[in-house]
Amino acid sequence: xxxxxSIDVQNQMKIWHNRRFNNYNHYLQTTYGEKIRKVSLxxxxxxxxxxxxxxxxxxxxxxxxxFVPHYIDEGMTIPAQMDVSIPFMIDRYxxxxxxxxxxxxxxxxxxxxKLKQLYEEALGYPNVVGLDIxxxxxxxDEALLEHLARINEKVHVTLEYGIESIHDETLxxxxxxxxxxxxxxxxxxTRQYGIKVAGHVIMGFPVESRDMMLETGMAANSLGxxxxxxxxxxxxxxxxxxxxxxxxxFPLFHSDEYIELVVDILERLNPGIVIQRLFGDAPDExxxxxxxxxxxxxxxxxxxxxxxHRDTWQGKLFI
Ligand code: SF4
Numbered sequence: 001x002x003x004x005x006s007i008d009v010q011n012q013m014k015i016w017h018n019r020r021f022n023n024y025n026h027y028l029q030t031t032y033g034e035k036i037r038k039v040s041l042x043x044x045x046x047x048x049x050x051x052x053x054x055x056x057x058x059x060x061x062x063x064x065x066x067f068v069p070h071y072i073d074e075g076m077t078i079p080a081q082m083d084v085s086i087p088f089m090i091d092r093y094x095x096x097x098x099x100x101x102x103x104x105x106x107x108x109x110x111x112x113x114k115l116k117q118l119y120e121e122a123l124g125y126p127n128v129v130g131l132d133i134x135x136x137x138x139x140x141d142e143a144l145l146e147h148l149a150r151i152n153e154k155v156h157v158t159l160e161y162g163i164e165s166i167h168d169e170t171l172x173x174x175x176x177x178x179x180x181x182x183x184x185x186x187x188x189x190t191r192q193y194g195i196k197v198a199g200h201v202i203m204g205f206p207v208e209s210r211d212m213m214l215e216t217g218m219a220a221n222s223l224g225x226x227x228x229x230x231x232x233x234x235x236x237x238x239x240x241x242x243x244x245x246x247x248x249x250f251p252l253f254h255s256d257e258y259i260e261l262v263v264d265i266l267e268r269l270n271p272g273i274v275i276q277r278l279f280g281d282a283p284d285e286x287x288x289x290x291x292x293x294x295x296x297x298x299x300x301x302x303x304x305x306x307x308x309h310r311d312t313w314q315g316k317l318f319i
Contacts, residue, residue, distance in 0.1 A: 013313050014271055018315035019304060021266050027274040032129060037093050038101040039085045040069050043118045045105040054177040060240040061174065061233065064104045065286065078121040108135040112143055112183055117186040119128035123155060137186035138178045139163050145193040150197055158227065159190050160198035165205060166219045173207050187223045196226040198276060203261055204233030206250040210261060217265030220273050228273050231280030232258050235288040242288055255292040263306045271315030280301055
């Protein structure tokens with residue numbers, strides 16, 4: 001065996017369903033053996049950063065209308081939302097099994113009994129095989145995690161934390177209302193309960209250097225995330241960020257620069273981390289900038305091309 005054998009193994013190219021990064025479709029296919037889609041649900045939650053517990057304005061880029069599906073109305077019950085969403089999923093994607101995804105606002109921010117009821121309503125629907133819950137690191141406690149751990153014995157549960165940046169000065173700038181330590185604690189606690197953890201990060205805050213963004217992407221390794229979502233910063237109508245951008249425009253990523261950064265992150269990531277997303281999207285009528293003119297499949301293809309061009313892959317530089 002050569003002295004370099006461990007490096008040789010590390011440097012062997014990895015492919016996940018024709019892609020050079022550990023993509024979510026590959027994970028779903030290998031975990032469930034068939035196509036699965038997430039059903040976005042609106043649990044009628046708010047957020048401590050909006051209702052006055054921590055603040056009123058929310059994070060400066062936040063407009064939850066930008067990720068609630070157009071066919072969902074926040075007044076609808078969970079079963080009514082499933083009734084509308086699932087025929088749509090079957091029609092458009094031909095899928096038969098679903099992950100219930102509580103996405104808008106902070107989906108653990110209520111009394112435990114109310115949370116139990118909402119999650120059970122979603123899980124009671126036929127062919128729901130998973131529960132994904134988007135939330136803030138300061139909106140979880142041990143009682144909730146104990147309950148989710150029990151659900152996790154029957155269906156896969158994932159808690160998705162908004163990390164956004166690991167830099168406290170950036171978190172302050174965006175009016176996040178918590179620091180990075182809060183994320184570290186919540187992720188650690190969630191992992192202790194055996195629940196999978198997803199993290200969401202944003203690249204392109206104008207107060208950050210490229211190196212700071214790279215550090216945020218790579219924090220998925222030290223946090224031990226199971227899933228990672230990376231988004232470009234979007235300036236969306238109805239936000240404080242939009243007002244600032246209109247008053248004094250700041251630079252935003254061009255698609256080429258963003259793709260280069262994403263590939264830099266991917267090659268440094270643990271290859272076991274499943275990439276759920278590499279790009280954000282926002283409804284056309286809400287998005288102010290950047291407007292790249294490409295849809296997500298096209299952008300993902302450009303990432304594939306860049307990985308190939310550099311002859312690299314997720315984890316090639318992971319230490
Ligand atoms: S991004 Fe999340 S945490 Fe921030 S204001 Fe919006 S819902 Fe609240």
